[in-house]
Amino acid sequence: MSRARKPTQIDIARLAGVSQSTVSLVLNESPDDTQIPPATRQRVEDAVRELGYVPNAAARSLKGGRNHLLGLYSFEAVFPLDQRDFYYPLLAGVEEEAAERGYDLLLFTSGERRGLFADGGQRLRVADGCVLLGRHIRRDDLERLVRDDFPVVFVGRRRVEGGELSYVAADYAAATRDVVRRLAGLGHRRLLYLAAMEESEPGRDRADGYRLGLADAGLGHRAERVEAVGVTAAALENWLAQGVTAIVIEPTEDDRVAVALQRAAGDLGVAIPGRLSVALLGDPPSWSPAPRRWSGFAIPRTELARAAVGLLVDRLDGRPGPRTLHLPCPPVTGDSVGEVPC
Known part of the structure; x- marks a missing residue:
């Protein structure tokens, strides 16, 4: 060792x-x-x-060998934030569930500047266990936590080498599949998937659901997927010329892709919905005021956070149960999807 x-x-x-x-x-x-x-x-x-x-002397001094502290660690800075921020519902959900379970919270910061094993020690051990979140993760830190069997639950599906990481994730594959099925049911036969540039497990889950939905509709040969860069009037005009009638968008840290697409459609005089339908695969992480409510599905952020705390406490209490959970994403009807015009 x-x-x-x-x-x-x-x-x-x-x-x-x-x-x-x-x-x-x-x-x-x-x-x-x-x-x-x-x-x-x-x-x-x-x-x-x-x-x-x-x-841990502090924990050993308490009944049951626990100090009833849960850690919360983000791989990115989370402050400042407000109710429209990506992290706000996650933090609120963790706080609410921890309080209901009789635990206090300890926030670990500086995720972008140093890892979990700074200064030769594991920073989370003062807590009984920890909820982890963040998009830009340190894989080596996660692998060490799994090897050490320290109780953690990640908000979001993450895979690590050499072990099983507990997580609670949105069921992006099923939700995306349902979006594609709905579009196919409205008569759309040529779809385009605008993907985020960064590779991630959530992105791969959405892409899998997209392919499954197309296969269900007998459109598997049209599973076109392009990176969401340079969404301009010229690009949209080219897609329309190829017969595209519906576009699904993988959300990024804001809603700039959807806004750029709407601007391009306006420049070309293309109605949304009408000649083009647009679905967002998850509500924008930052809820900035928008001229419309995009069709698609919502990400149950507060529910994900609460479920992560529940999974962590169950593990600490030695209760048998699943190590991973997938929560359904509620559909959003919105006003950006319609039938293919005759």
């Missing part, structure tokens, strides 16, 4: 040849540890001494 990191209960369990739950019972002096054979207890205690394991 590397001397660069502190030993964990997993390390103790491996050295002693027991389960992590047995190690936890011994270290926390749980009432259930009376069922542990003396020889097993001795192996755990010997491993603790050999590895130089030092438990």
Whole structure:
């Protein structure tokens, strides 16, 4: 084991040849540890001494070995913010659910300047567990958290090498599939997908749902997908000339792509809806005043955050259950989708 990191209960369990739950019972002096054979207890205690394991003194001093603090860590700066900000409903949901569960919150900051393992230590250990969020993540930090088996739940689907990361995510694939089905039901046969430039798990989920929806409608051969850059009147004119009657947009950190598309349509005198239908695959992260309510679906941000806290507390309490959850995205009727004109 590397001397660069502190030993964990997993390390103790491996050295002693027991389960992590047995190690936890011994270290926390749980009432259930009376069922542990003396020889097993001795192996755990010997491993603790050999590895130089030092438990969280603050947490050990409290009943149950917990301090009822949940961490909240973002890989990006989240302040300042207001009710229209991307992070506002997420933070509100975490705070509300944590309070209902009887936990206080500890906010870890400086996500863009230093990682979770700054100064040779793991910054989150003062908390019992942590909710993580952010678009621009540090994969190596997530992998270390999984290896150390520190209780975390990510808001959003994320994959890491060598382990399973708990997460709560919006079901973008199913929601996008439903949007495409609706467009096909309105007579649209040539669709265009405007994708964000950054590759991400949510983007791949939306793209999968787009292809599935086209396949359902027998339009799989028309699964055109282009990056949402340079949305101009000339680009839109070219797409229309190719027979495109509907465009679905993968949202970015703001609604600039949808606004640019609407501006281009105005320049060409193209009605939305009418000659062109437009659907947004998730409400814009920043709810700036807009001239219309885009059709598509909404992202249940507050519900995602609350579910992440629930999943984390259930894990801390040792309750069996899923390690990942996908929540449905409610449809938004909006005013930007219509039938194909005759």
